[in-house]
Amino acid sequence: MRTFAGSGIACEAIVPRGSVSARDPNALETLARQLGSGPFSLIMLFVSPAADLERLPSQAARVFGDIPIVGCTTAGEISDAGYNEDSIVAIALPAAYFRVDTLTIPDLLRLDPPALAAALVRTRTAMAERHPELAHEFAILLVDGLSQKEDELTSALAAGMGATPMLGGSAGDGTRFTRTFVLDGRRLSENAAALVLVRTECPVRVFNFDHLVPTERRMVVTEADPRHRIVRQINAEPAAREYARLVGMDPEQLSTFTFAAHPVAVRMGMRHHVRAIRQVMENGDLIFFSAIDEGVVLTITEPGDMIGQLNRELTRLSLPERPTAILAFDCILRRLEAEEKQIVGRVSELLRRHRVIGFCTYGEQFGPMHVNQTMTGVAIYPPGTVLPEKVP
Template sequence: MLPNTSFITRVQSDAPGTAEAIAEVLSKLVPEDLALIILFVGEGHDLDVIEQALAPVTRQTQIIGCTTAGEIGAGGYLEGQIVAMGLPRSLFRVATGHLSNLRQFGPEAARDLAFELRAEVTFSTADWANEVAFLLSDGLSLMEDQLVWALSEALGQSPLVGGSAGDGLSFGKTFVLHDGRFLTDAAVLALLRTPCRVTAFRFDHLEPTDHRMVVTDADPAQRLVRGINGMPAGPEYARILGKDPQQLSPFIFAANPVVSKIGDDHHVLAIQRVEPDGTLRFFSAIEPGLVLRLAQSTDLEAHLERELNRLAPKGETPAILACDCILRRLEAENTQSAHRISRLLDRFGVTGFNTYGEQFNLVHVNQTFTGLAFYPPDDDTDALANSDFTAHLVKTRADA
């Protein structure tokens, strides 16, 4: 077991009623002096009830969040819970904003928002060197590709990490949360400035194979692929796998993803579902002419443990905020490794959610484990001597 030195608050509730669950979460968060609360809301909760409970809290603390395709907290993989992470005011300056009407997306509005938020946190804490951006977006808006490109232009060298909100496996309607209100067709951006060391990370356990296929007919705006190798997309994908087209399911897609390869790097382009006409709907934009490769999974559990250990050198335990693709969770469930992976996520103190897609700097991808690892400030920073921070850290260790 890694030592628990986390200085960031993480709470959750498995209460079946929404009012009881959000009350339990807020009872543990409100007494803390927090700059930001990040809330992940599991499927089935009453969002109106949550909005009412959050109303008095938003006057003192900024709150963002989203609905999920599953949650991650104490115990690992969770379902139908409310999970939260709180960032202490003594160590974080935060500016948040949101973009509405994503389906009528204009890059100027995204760039303006990023510039505005950067200016707000930079001028208030110019002596705090580390800055990152965290993005939550409507997972059914189909606009994440354009959104991250525009935001990254304005963010410069500041890393951008995020996830697409979910709706379980229903794919009905997803919501993001800003200023105590749940919004659809929207995205919320948080700029964080801190003396803490922060590592932005993205990894996957997939290896491209030599099995190639060419997208011959596609509608990028709708993320639809109609043709592969000049044949109807669904049946051709099934043929390449040696499957009957009727067997195609989320579990098959999770186990048999496709990637685009650029140099030594690859980007996972995951399939969401097969439409009745045999068209494949993807989680990200696909262009005609794109060469795809079938990918094969390595050991998901072993790979995750190796990568999490890299984030915790010499036993140092970061607070990890994670956006974990729902397809990874489906693969874990399909291979009977979900319980072991849950123990691993719990051991490393991961907080986060299962997504419909992940964002990392300029790209929107799928089937990755993407996030931010927060480490306490170095010993020689002024913040470590801050009495509020010291008291917070001592209290957290005492409660562990």
């Protein structure tokens, strides 16, 4: 058991975690034993689609009782083993260090942004009044990854978030892209989202990074269906064929590995943000993970050194002291790239060393934006840790 210098607090006591095979019929009982007795303010479950999803809500209610629960299905998990698959990962926030409140958005097709922002302001204000002694706060947003509503939702929530940093991930379905679910309380729902507001005495640091290098190759979306995130034409040519030409590929050979190796991005200010391609349709249209529209100029990027970048960023998060835990939402395309380059073992070793836990997503939420091909998350430090204003 690792303790923190000067605190005497075991890291497992601040953010307990566990993982188990998704096919274990007693998976949640095993996780409950791994997490310990609590009391807990919240339990998060990141669940492989290989699990028995139909029984999951009732099992969670039986095993965890009245403890608030949120979670979602995944495109892979991150556990103490690093990258994992066909598992359920659990994270608990003990009442000794954390207080939470949750907002459910049950129907993303009927978003009411002003009402949602107002409800969020009321909830945040009430939490601050109840727990003025807890100086640190953040919010976690889990969204149906096939809803195609993440951009609209993050924008609506940003209006009521104030200075509270928001991060999160879009639920996954492995590489099938068929059905994704969000778990909120005792319901497993499609077309829904769950927002968790957290106040804590633990200092936190929210982060978002990628390892992509923009090239000089650019293209313009000339025909699109923004509602469904479909691009039909690029540079006035069939979308898949033109994209393939620009990346030097045979259009018939395009795959998720191609999209992971040659991401396209939109420049915003001084930074490029990926607008990841999800899949190619039989008619040659391209479906994107994020919002897309006609007239958008896309830059083709190339992956840099994933291992080096991951090591640098996680090391920076360990200054001046190692976090008790790093909760991370890691895009599925990063994992596919690691598989293609046969560096999964090296990535997993870094994730283990830095106590990263979380899941692989269909997209990441960071502040008011829905982004792709990043690792986004929050590092949680022992109470009393003094964090510098700027990370070296």
